[in-house]
Amino acid sequence: MEQFTKNNECEMCECEECLQMLELFLDNETTLEQKNQVKFHIENCEHCKSCYEAEHQLKNTIKEQGSNKKCPSEIMKCIQNKIKEMVFG
Numbered sequence: 001m002e003q004f005t006k007n008n009e010c011e012m013c014e015c016e017e018c019l020q021m022l023e024l025f026l027d028n029e030t031t032l033e034q035k036n037q038v039k040f041h042i043e044n045c046e047h048c049k050s051c052y053e054a055e056h057q058l059k060n061t062i063k064e065q066g067s068n069k070k071c072p073s074e075i076m077k078c079i080q081n082k083i084k085e086m087v088f089g
């Protein structure tokens with residue numbers, strides 16, 4: 001576990017970065033490098049892991065409810081803000 005201790009310094013910065021990429025990650029729009037970065041962070045950060053799971057679940061729910069409609073970006077933004085409040089608030 002020693003290799004992870006260096007993250008302590010700037011944990012919140014990493015989380016912010018991770019959460020910013022999370023939406024792209026869920027849409028499969030990240031580069032392979034970003035994907036690995038997000039995956040790695042999620043595996044080591046409970047906060048972001050629960051955010052990821054919440055968003056993932058939400059996306060599935062939206063998909064089920066209206067498979068021909070795209071989720072309005074405003075709603076996604078609103079949800080993301082809520083999640084950020086949850087994490088950083």
Ligand SMILES: [Zn+2]
Binds near residue numbers: 014015016018046049
């Ligand atoms: Zn995090």
